[in-house]
Amino acid sequence: MRITQGCFSFLPDLTDEQISRQVQYCLEQGWAVNIEFTDDPHPRNHFWEMWGLPMFDLRDAAGVMMELNECRKVYGNSYIRLSAFDSSHGWESVRLSFIVNRPKEEPGFRLERHEMAGRNIRYTTRSYAADRPEGRRYD
Amino acid sequence: MPPNELMTASIPTNRRSPPEENNMNMHSMTVRGKDRYKSGVMEYKKMGYWEPDYVPKDTDVIALFRVTPQDGVDPIEASAAVAGESSTATWTVVWTDRLTAAEKYRAKCYRVDPVPNSPGQYFAYIAYDIDLFEPGSIANLSASIIGNVFGFKPLKALRLEDMRLPVAYVKTFQGPATGIVVERERMDKFGRPLLGATVKPKLGLSGRNYGRVVYEALKGGLDFTKDDENINSQPFMHWRERFLYCMEAVNKAQAASGEIKGTYLNVTAGTMEDMYERAEFAKELGSVIIMIDLVIGYTAIQSMAKWARRNDMILHLHRAGHSTYTRQRSHGVSFRVIAKWMRLAGVDHIHAGTVVGKLEGDPATTRGYYDICREDYNPARLEHGVFFDQHWASLNKLMPVASGGIHAGQMHQLLDHLGEDVILQFGGGTIGHPMGIQAGATANRVALEAMILARNEGRDYLHEGPEILAKAAETCTPLKSALEVWKDVTFNYESTDMPDYVPTPSVAM
Numbered sequence: 225m226r227i228t229q230g231c232f233s234f235l236p237d238l239t240d241e242q243i244s245r246q247v248q249y250c251l252e253q254g255w256a257v258n259i260e261f262t263d264d265p266h267p268r269n270h271f272w273e274m275w276g277l278p279m280f281d282l283r284d285a286a287g288v289m290m291e292l293n294e295c296r297k298v299y300g301n302s303y304i305r306l307s308a309f310d311s312s313h314g315w316e317s318v319r320l321s322f323i324v325n326r327p328k329e330e331p332g333f334r335l336e337r338h339e340m341a342g343r344n345i346r347y348t349t350r351s352y353a354a355d356r357p358e359g360r361r362y363d
Numbered sequence: 364m365p366p367n368e369l370m371t372a373s374i375p376t377n378r379r380s381p382p383e384e385n386n387m388n389m390h391s392m393t394v395r396g397k398d399r400y401k402s403g404v405m406e407y408k409k410m411g412y413w414e415p416d417y418v419p420k421d422t423d424v425i426a427l428f429r430v431t432p433q434d435g436v437d438p439i440e441a442s443a444a445v446a447g448e449s450s451t452a453t454w455t456v457v458w459t460d461r462l463t464a465a466e467k468y469r470a471k472c473y474r475v476d477p478v479p480n481s482p483g484q485y486f487a488y489i490a491y492d493i494d495l496f497e498p499g500s501i502a503n504l505s506a507s508i509i510g511n512v513f514g515f516k517p518l519k520a521l522r523l524e525d526m527r528l529p530v531a532y533v534k535t536f537q538g539p540a541t542g543i544v545v546e547r548e549r550m551d552k553f554g555r556p557l558l559g560a561t562v563k564p565k566l567g568l569s570g571r572n573y574g575r576v577v578y579e580a581l582k583g584g585l586d587f588t589k590d591d592e593n594i595n596s597q598p599f600m601h602w603r604e605r606f607l608y609c610m611e612a613v614n615k616a617q618a619a620s621g622e623i624k625g626t627y628l629n630v631t632a633g634t635m636e637d638m639y640e641r642a643e644f645a646k647e648l649g650s651v652i653i654m655i656d657l658v659i660g661y662t663a664i665q666s667m668a669k670w671a672r673r674n675d676m677i678l679h680l681h682r683a684g685h686s687t688y689t690r691q692r693s694h695g696v697s698f699r700v701i702a703k704w705m706r707l708a709g710v711d712h713i714h715a716g717t718v719v720g721k722l723e724g725d726p727a728t729t730r731g732y733y734d735i736c737r738e739d740y741n742p743a744r745l746e747h748g749v750f751f752d753q754h755w756a757s758l759n760k761l762m763p764v765a766s767g768g769i770h771a772g773q774m775h776q777l778l779d780h781l782g783e784d785v786i787l788q789f790g791g792g793t794i795g796h797p798m799g800i801q802a803g804a805t806a807n808r809v810a811l812e813a814m815i816l817a818r819n820e821g822r823d824y825l826h827e828g829p830e831i832l833a834k835a836a837e838t839c840t841p842l843k844s845a846l847e848v849w850k851d852v853t854f855n856y857e858s859t860d861m862p863d864y865v866p867t868p869s870v871a872m
Contacts, residue, residue: 227621231554232816234584234808236838242816249819267551267623307553314739314757317544320554320819335618343607347614347649 442487542759574608581616583804668709775828
């Protein structure tokens with residue numbers, strides 16, 4: 225399966241040139257871009273690991289692309305996403321987020337159903353990959 | 364001043380027209396002293412409801428009415444009557460006024476302007492002291508402002524066009540239970556409009572069949588599906604059946620996509636107790652969102668907004684019934700006022716027009732509604748029908764929803780008119796897709812992502828829109844087929860409600 229989190233997951237994977245243009249857009253808005261990676265892409269896992277701090281005060285997308293390539297060297301078989309933070313009043317949150325790297329195989333999720341009283345069912349979404357220890361999930 | 368000239372410089376809250384500019388706004392005619400309280404009937408404009416020298420206080424509520432007096436009725440007297448009948452006055456002088464600080468409680472009409480290009484209609488600006496209103500109650504605010512005066516005989520018609528709500532009053536309301544920022548964080552969706560669809564046909568599907576539509580649409584790529592306004596609990600599908608099957612669909616689609624999904628479970632019912640019961644069940648099942656209809660009334664809406672805040676629930680409002688009083692230009696209440704009231708009342712989503720779809724909505728007026736929902740400060744913009752500066756004092760932002768007769772082929776226009784913080788709902792445009800519901804959803808999502816990508820790259824997406832879509836369709840058969848089926852569908856009809864002021868280019872010297 226293909227996880228479709230983030231802004232551009234329904235398009236063919238973005239090329240580095242396309243990624244770079246999106247980063248440049250974020251920087252022009254005054255947003256700080258952060259690189260985040262994970263091997264636990266549960267839809268409610270909000271806190272992917274940070275590859276350094278959000279890059280504040282950056283003017284050129286090349287800086288982000290350089291870091292992204294470094295991150296890919298270490299976590300090339302994990303999910304990596306770029307998130308852009310807007311510090312302006314009234315937002316103070318993420319304004320754009322998109323996946324820029326995926327593991328070769330995306331095992332996806334199992335939906336567990338726990339039958340409750342009446343016809344009620346309690347659902348749990350479980351990542352197949354997360355059954356294995358952190359760091360060895362996409363080996 | 365030519366009647367159609369744009370008065371951008373005017374801030375009606377604190378400007379008094381010089382007499383030579385508008386000779387209607389003459390001095391006060393108020394009778395003072397003991398003559399004021401002589402038994403009998405006195406003109407409203409002499410009773411203290413017409414005060415052209417009055418400067419509204421920062422804490423005053425200000426209402427702008429479009430007044431159409433009966434033939435032969437003096438517009439100033441008609442406007443003063445509106446001020447009187449929406450505050451302290453009755454048809455005759457009463458001595459009991461003298462037991463009160465009557466001058467404070469009298470609403471004061473302080474300005475009357477002829478409406479541009481509309482003979483017989485006048486804009487009346489009326490200021491109300493904040494002490495006239497109960498804190499945190501739309502019911503009280505609306506009972507005061509529109510409770511009595513709309514059937515007043517000396518008027519042919521009356522419309523509440525806009526209101527300035529002072530920060531002091533705004534701060535007595537909870538505001539949107541969740542707000543745009545937290546909704547996006549909770550849903551993990553950033554940088555693009557959200558996508559939804561209303562399940563069709565809106566009547567007759569069994570719970571199981573209904574859940575099928577929800578699953579297909581969410582799995583295909585939508586973020587939300589939606590109950591329609593009249594889906595409550597009918598013989599063909601009782602509410603618990605719908606909720607159970609819908610949540611199976613939501614959870615299955617979440618696992619299939621790795622994304623957070625939601626379906627607006629309509630909890631509208633005959634009593635508050637029933638609504639609370641349905642909302643509690645939705646929460647128990649793990650729904651992220653519930654839905655109510657405008658017809659449940661302002662107090663019920665505020666109650667559900669408080670419930671939603673307490674229970675981490677997004678609250679969707681369907682503006683069912685609003686066109687009965689918002690659509691006609693001469694009589695009723697403008698939707699911009701309803702939007703302001705609903706932001707105070709505390710809903711998270713409100714249908715606010717599509718511009719390009721099948722339902723009423725002129726682009727400039729719609730822009731005004733969207734600004735009211737989403738901005739922390741609205742400067743007066745007469746060309747958008749926004750008459751007052753409005754501070755929202757960090758009240759949460761309200762997500763506008765565009766629904767009704769829109770399809771993937773219009774994506775560039777929708778993004779241009781409505782921006783990024785909006786929910787685009789393609790009901791027919793998803794479910795009516797020739798390759799099925801999943802394909803319909805995918806077509807919409809691909810069209811949207813392609814357009815956002817192009818916009819961020821700095822392309823002139825409005826003009827290159829069809830080209831951008833055609834390119835995206837090369838790798839997406841569902842989008843290709845959507846563009847073919849609906850390529851010629853547009854809804855071009857004259858709007859019945861639009862701004863009275865239009866910009867006129869100034870002549871370069």
